[in-house]
Amino acid sequence: MMQEPAISAEEPGRQAEWWAGVKSQLPIALGVIPFGLIYGVVALAAGLTPAQAQAMSAIVFAGSAQFIGAELMGKGAPLPVLWLTTLVVNVRHLLYSAQLGPDLQHLSRGWRFLLAYLLTDEAYATTAVHYADQQTPLTHKHWFFLGAGMMLWLTWQTSTAVGVFLGAEIPASWGLDFALALTFIGIVVPLLTTRPMLAAAVVAGVTAVLAHTLPYNLGLVFAGLAGIGVGVWMEKQ
Amino acid sequence: MVTWLTIIGMGVITYGIRLAPIVLLERFALSSALRQALKFVPVAVLSAIILPELIMPGGGVDVSLANGRLLAGLLAIFVAWRTKNVLWTIVVGMVALWLL
Structure with a gap:
């Protein structure tokens, strides 16, 4: 038998990358668990059956779209409105996918179809940081993506299931929904190392507040574009 | 039945959004200008989610010590x-929210 080539510290193997991906999601999972619990509770309150609530977590697998979807279904919104809302709320994933895409071109079709399914805000956050790290070679980085995606998937499905069964037992006064905003703060703040990044964050945040009255979460889309525009413009100065 | 159709449609749309750029990039290479812009996506989008959560928790802007x-x-x-x-x-953050 041929001996496996020694893996240097600079080039982590598949298992090491996969585990690093799983571990990168651990702190984020803590912020996601309450969100999944609350989603389970909200979905039942909106009139979904436990099977439908759980299936939405598996099929859609996108927190904010699921929350808004459950709410709109409860209000009896027509199907085209629900689909349009999903498109608008999740269009940001197009940009995540486009950013990671070039680094995934060497992978098989199966890998890319699987990783696309696992491309959530949370998995993207740690995976994008890992891909940006030029110290580690590209060879096995998709295993990191897989580990992060699987960890987040498991956390989301499990917390949804617990939320569905706990039902309305969790009092809203605990304010557990706030844990998601805190998670995003923990991700964004360390990235604000340059003036263009800081400007992008401030402009996007202020625009989102000013544009919050726009329907279908369009304010979020405009705010994101405004932040990106200012960041690019400042970098050219 | 309509609920199931809605959920499956939402799933197809979401998956399509996540998959399309990864697959289509084989034919459409990204310009460096677009790549530069995409660098700002996580910071801009997440900040746009965060700030309204902080300064308008009840739906209206509330910049006071009571918030x-x-x-x-x-x-x-x-x-x-x-x-x-x-x-x-x-x-x-959570402990502060409970104590304040």
């Missing part, structure tokens, strides 16, 4: 800046 989420959020921003640790940011 516990704003105070807890500011403390969390400070913790995130000093520790660069998501877990500490969540723990300190």
Whole structure:
């Protein structure tokens, strides 16, 4: 038998990358668990059956779209409105996918179809940081993506299931929904190392507040574009 | 039946959005200008989610000491800046929210 080539510290193997991906999601999972619990509770309150609530977590697998979807279904919104809302709320994933895409071109079709399914805000956050790290070679980085995606998937499905069964037992006064905003703060703040990044964050945040009255979460889309525009413009100065 | 159709449609749309650029990039290479812009996507989008959560928790703008989420959020921003640790940011932010 041929001996496996020694893996240097600079080039982590598949298992090491996969585990690093799983571990990168651990702190984020803590912020996601309450969100999944609350989603389970909200979905039942909106009139979904436990099977439908759980299936939405598996099929859609996108927190904010699921929350808004459950709410709109409860209000009896027509199907085209629900689909349009999903498109608008999740269009940001197009940009995540486009950013990671070039680094995934060497992978098989199966890998890319699987990783696309696992491309959530949370998995993207740690995976994008890992891909940006030029110290580690590209060879096995998709295993990191897989580990992060699987960890987040498991956390989301499990917390949804617990939320569905706990039902309305969790009092809203605990304010557990706030844990998601805190998670995003923990991700964004360390990235604000340059003036263009800081400007992008401030402009996007202020625009989102000013544009919050726009329907279908369009304010979020405009705010994101405004932040990106200012960041690019400042970098050219 | 309509509910199931709605959920499956939402899933197809979401998956299509996540998959299309990864697959179509084989034919459409991204310009460097677009790549530069995409660098700002996570910071811009996440900030657009965060700020309304902090300064308008009840639906209207509330910049006062009575807004516990704003105070807890500011403390969390400070913790995130000093520790660069998501877990500490969540723990300190939630405890602050409960105490304030």
